[in-house]
Amino acid sequence: MKVDPKFQITKDDKVTVDFKSELMQNYFPESAIEAGTTIRSLMVAPEQPFIFCLTKDKQLQGILRSEGSASGWEQLIFSKGEVTSFELEYNTDEDYFQLAKVEDNKVWISDEIPLDSTQFTTLDKSISWSSMEAVNESELINKVSIGAEKVVFGTITKGEDAKYYVADLDELTPKPCTLFENGMKVIQFELGNFQYNDGVFMLYDIGKERSFVFQSFPDERYGKTSKARFDEERNINCFALVESDDANDIVYGAGKNIHQYISGIEEDTVDVIKMPGTFEEIKRIRAARNGDNHTVWSLNEKGLYYQTNQFFDQESQQFITNKWTNPIVMAKDAEQFCCVKGKGIRNRLFAINTKHGSELTQLWQDATTTLWNKNTLTIKGIDSLKEVESYSAHIQFHSNATKTFQGLQVQLSAESNLFVYVNGESYHIGPNHEVSIPLTVSAEFTVICPVKDIASCRIFINADFLQKTVAINLAQQVLEDLEEKITSGDALANAQKQNGKLLVAKGTDSKILNSVAAGIQDMLATAKTMENDAPLKRTSFAIGTINSTIQARGAAASRTFSHQGLTLGDFLHSVWDSAKKAVEFVIEKVKDGIKFVIKIGKQVFNWIVKTLREIGSFIQKIFDTIKVFFKDLFEFLAFLFDWDAIVETKNAFKDFTNEAIICLKDEIKNIRKFVDDTLDKQIEKFSPELVDIPDSLDKIDPSQPSKENNADPKSNWLNSKKSYLHDSSGKPISSQIPTDFTSVFQSFTSQLKDILIKSGEGFKLQMDIIMDGFKKMIQGKMTFLDFLKLLLNKLAGLSLFLVKQLMDLIFVSLDTLISIAQVGLNKKWEIPIITPLYKTVTKSDELTFLDVMCLFVAIPTTILYKIGEGKAPFGEGKTKEEFINRGKTIFQLNLN
Amino acid sequence: MKGKETLAGYDMVLALSQNTINYQFLQLYKRNIIHKKWGVLGGKTADGKDFHITEQDAGFKQKIKDWIAIQKKIGKAKEDKKWSEFGKLMTRRDEENLNFTFGWDTTLAAPEISFIKDNTKELFLEIGFKKGKLYYREEETKEITVFDLKNSVYAFRVPIGQLKVNKEQMVLDAGESAAKIIRESGLSDNDFTIQSLFLNFENANISNFDKSKSTLPKGSSEAFQTAIANYFNLTVSDSSNPYVLGYGIQRKKIRASEKAMFQPTSLGFSTSYSNKNKKPGKFSAFNFLMMLNDTKPPKTTTAGILPKSLIEFGKDVSSATDGVFTIQQEHFNVYLKSLDDYVQSTFTNLDGVKLKHGFKNNVMVLTRHQKKKDDTIDTTFTITREPVKNNSNKSGISLRYKIEIHVKVVVHAWSIKVGEKTLSTKGKYKKDKIKKKGSAGYLDFTIKTGKTGRFDLDHNLIEPNVAFDQNPNLFGHGFLNDLLSILTVFISWIILVVAAIVNQIATDLGKQGASGSSALIKKLNDIDVLNQTNKVILPLGKVYAFKNLRMETKQDIVAYDIAYAPVIEK
Secondary structure (H helix, E strand, C coil): CCCCHHHECCHHHCCEEEEEEEEEEEEECEEECECCCCEEEEEEECCEEEEEEECCCCCEEEEEECCCCCCCEEEEECCCCCEEEEEEEEECCCCEEEEEEEECCEEEEECCEECCCCCHHHHHHHCCEEEECCCCCCCEEEEEEECCCEEEEEEECCCCCCEEEEEECCCCCCEEECCCCCCCEEEEEEEEEECCEEEEEEEEEECCEEEEEEEECCCCCCCCCCEEEECCCCCCCEEEEEECCCCCEEEEEECCCEEEEEECCCCCCEEEEECCCCCCCCCEEEEEEECCEEEEEEEECCEEEEEECEEEECCCCEEEECCCCCCEEEECCCCEEEEEECCCEEEEEEEECHHHCCEEEEEEEECCCCCEEEEECEEECCCCCEEEEEEEEEEEEECCCCCECCCCEEEEEECCCEEEEECCEEEEEECCECEEEECCCCCEEEEEEECCCCCCCEEEEEECCCCCCEEEECCHHHHHHHHHHCCCHHHHHHCECCCCCECCCCCCCHHHHHHHHHHHHHHHHHHHHHHHCCCCCCEEEEECCCCHHHHHCCCHHHCCCCCCECCHHHHHHHHHHHHCCCEEEEEEEECCEEEEEEEECCEEEEEEECCHHHHHHHHHHHHHHCCCCHHHHHHHHCECCCHHHHHHHHHHHHHHHHHHHHHHHHHHHHHHHHHHHHHHHHHHCCCHHHCCCCHHHCCCCCCCCCCCCCCCCCCCHHHHCHHHHCCECCECHHHHCCHHHHHHHHHHHHHHHHHHHHHCCHHHHHHHHHHHHHHHHHHCCCCHHHHHHHHHHHHCCCCHHHHHHHHHHHHHHHHHHHHHHHHHHCCECCCCCHHHHHHHHHCCCCCEHHHHHHHHHHHHHHHHHHHHHCCCCCCCHHHHHHHHHHHHHCCCCCCC | CHHHHHCCCCCEEEEEEHHHHHHHHHHHHHCCCCCCEEEEEEEECCCCCEEEEECCCCCHHHHHHHHHHHHHHHHHHHHCCCHHHHHHHHHHHHHCCCCEEEEEEEEECCCEEEEECCEEEEEEEEEEEEEEEEEECCCCCCCCEEEECCCCEEEEEEEHHHCCCCHHHHHHHCCHHHHHHHHHHCCCHHHHCHHHHHHHHHCCCCCCECCCCCECCCCCHHHHHHHHHHHHHHHHCCCCCCECCCCECCCCCCCCCCCCCCCEEEEEEEEECCCHHHCHHHHCEEEEEEEECCCCCCCCCCCCCCCCCHHHHCCCCCCCCCEEEEEEHHHHHHHHHHHHHHHHHHHHCCCCEEEEEEEECCEEEEEEEEEECCEEEEEEEEEEECCCEECCCCCCEEEEEEEEEEEEEEEEECCEEEEEEEEECCCCECECCECCCCECEEEEEEEEECCCCEEEEEEEEECCECEECCCHHHCCHHHHHHHHHHHHHHHHHHHHHHHHHHHHHHHHCCCCCCCCCCHHHHHCCCCCCCCHHHCECCCCCCCEEEEEEEEECCCCEEEEEEEECCEECC
């Protein structure tokens, strides 16, 4: 809705920003994506991956990164039935991609899907497919691969050798082809380009060995093909292709070693690079490229290895390109995976492990801090509930000016790359990735940043109405709490989690605890200087028992790197946990950041860190050394919802309301009389200026919470979820209300229509406000008297006749409502987040309409009450009873 | 020996199709591996020495223009008899180094070869000109004649019969490890690459110009031949120049492969023209003629003239293959002999087994003598290698050894022979532990092509069964009991033998599932007669891939379909 700029807040309106960030539990109506075998992905836009994999039912699904959607990912289904094989081809020259799938023993080829003009979110509907079949019906099509101009598919026939067919994408007429060796079983084939020829890369078993070859498509003039065999000392078990800037693919072949093959330009040779690392047999390999930066992921029994040709030189603190790092294990539980590279999200890996639930997970590296992050990919699931540990921040803007924030925007970015939820929508924010958030009248929003350790970074808020950028350190509260609580080794030893258990296991060496506490305080001091740019003394500390001889030796004397070229993120993700040795730190401030020197055994590393995020990660790692993991720290520091207390409060409200409704029926007559009396008085006071309400205020909700409340993500929790509540599988919320109510409302509105016709359009706006007030009254958010006052205020200026008619209608409806209220209110109601959450908390209870309404009130009430009073509101039975009894008198007109 | 005829006196022949060679040339050309520009200006310096500049020299194009311009002026001055002007121009020409006699400034098309019917010793090499010009100065003081060479073809005969692979030069060219192989064998895989072939063709005498095949601009043939001859006199003498014909190319470096069982020691060339299916390009062959074991190549007049293009024997003649590799059956039998040796060793390594005689006319006999108290058991194993056959359904060759067993049991009582009974694989009578009728055992091998010239050997053993030759129920009761108690030992031994053989072969073939070791297996020595999966049988495995092994019995040869598929390795 457009708002006249003269009614909008500007820079001169002294806007204050009130914010608070909490480490707390949070909930989303999401479910993990389950996937079957094979994953493929491509970047359809910068930082926007599109992942293709099979569902558990073997349907072909696409998982699209979708900024601003509920979970950040959207699921699209691309097949009716089971898909046995699929492949995608991205044409770099013309910037489109194509999908090929095997379904119903046919090969299906999608039309060309241009990256720049496709509405990907509806691709499942807009995609069109053409199909072809093998020559004989008895042939079972089991593999497909697609290239820029051709498509290849393999078939098996019982008791015969494997065959393959090649077809032009233009014609889809498959022509049978033979292998140039007696390959019996094709393991893998992919269309690609080698030495400036289009063709097929194939891996097949020949006798007891495995052969990896390339064969081009026949040329037109001589009917011949180019062939090449890739042969190393050990068998090649798998291969990966990556498109390069010239016509050729970069080929990776893996067995005990990984070799990279690059076709020579204008020369006959193929550049063969043996990459560092010797492995147990590699089973699967994938590679990705962004410009000249390459990444290779390879899987064997030991885990999923990562290596890159961006070699981080510790001396210069810069990347050396085209020097491969040693492989490091990044994941132990991947089975199927694929990878992409980006700019802000430097590396991304999508992986599935069918042994552990088949959840599609994402492991990604932030380019700024180089830290690795892992999360499960989810899609919106109304009936699902995902609990996440998060930093949740509530941000409010205030101004005393009598103008509105409606229609204004704020820009949100961050020091390093993050995936966050803003008002329930998922976004990627980072140093070069900004998100605009529209404000409404209420001028507030919530940022939820799911975390897997206590580290987080600063987020930045910018807006035209702000004098300067506002930086919010998401972890501020946690860092302060730590500083206050971990003052010494003793304090650490005695620290208790919220459930009363000790944070650190009893009997942990006090020397170690002392060093940990000292180390954490040093780190916290470092964090402070980073925020306020204060000077920092060079400090050093050690965790664990340091061998005196190593300690005595200088850093320079003992430099033996076995993990050369690693970034800080690689180190923390892969090396630290496996080091399991004493660690020494030296911290000092240098020109462009803070230098960390870390010594583990004989290895010395140094990195210059620039963000709080990295320091937070170090603090987490220090805790890890005394077996205090994030889970423990979370229980120690986070705000945890006291669901038992909330349910208790809700029950009190529910009983109260039930009482109130019974009494309301008896009071109706009195109320009606009061209204009539009041109306007469109001008419006397009628003044024409009350009729015109400024347009800019038409959406202002008079019953909204007072603006004097401080920002708090805890008490604002329910409010931050409202976007979900209005959306149950796309159905309007009214249809979710028990039908008895609906019919009353329907008859109310249809009769109201007549009155509206008589009273004119301007009246409708006021009616919306009245209806809202009415609902609030029913929900117990507004007293009946306040509602009546609101009602009469809004109706002032209408003709007495109409008002009387309207009031009659209201009272008739109210009478009917009350009769059915007790029945209707206690009917089951399924709404997102709340229903699954409530069922989880209470283990079994069904949620009724009334429960929901009462919960809405109970959640913030209980949280606020606990924050204020330090205990739950209905801790003692007597208070609760008294409260419920008040319901009996709530509607009695006490006009004094 | 029919095989010798089929291969025209040579031990092995690799036949590469004309289309493949041309296709590969086109590949080299397309990828700019062979140099496409042919640009040179040749002339004399002021002091009368030959000199030339090439298109890679800066100002090449300008030089041509200047040369044409000055020759034009010289010609004009001469015609107009302006002698002082003429003299000045001549001096200037020397000073500015513009005294050229000819010039090429052309872009070449991909070179192409074609074979000649009834001529196995020569082929045509055609150099096409995509565009460009030939500049020719007929006389020192005349204008330059310019010939447009667009779409011209210069074809000449390459006498491949005379081509020899020079051992010393090869050793120089090769790397350390390859050199060793060359010294030992005389040839490396490298000699069989397209690049080597191309260099060989280019070494031919270029003046062997063929008028019928060439299409040159009208009136240019004399100029052309002179210029081309001069060109080569200039450039070929310069040993560092890799451009032999206009095309420049480097020899491909191929890492030495292991010495093959059939390692060629000499190499000659011939062609076989074929017009099968009216597709001479597809079926005509360029033959690499090879001898084994330092045998001298045949010198008869028909040596190397194959009666038929070997590609006509191709099983798969699709685009996936590039020709046919053949070896005389006689030589291939060396490999079969090694299989015999292997089978022999698996038996002789068994405890107590003595070789009576090895394979003679495909039959081997072994014996074993055992004694139990006074009783004796004499076992005779007759192993017969059945005729080698092509594998019925799939490619490969099947080899079958029939195992026949004859057992003679002599029962004694107090040193007196009381009876003698025989059991054999032909025996029909069962009794007690002898539960099955007699049947011969079979040891089957299937030879298939493996990777890079290796074989893949599959095996299967059908167990032999022995039974009584006479009806034991007719034997005396007491005697039968004695006999059966002896046989208890015997039967268990036969089971062990079978198990031992199966295990040993499985181990040798590197196959999974070999059962645990038994006492007998431990006694079997390491047999390196036949480490099949790792042994390189065929040469050239780094350049050619082999498939569809079969015997062409009529021709008395063993043949493979081959693909030109160089190995890419670190």
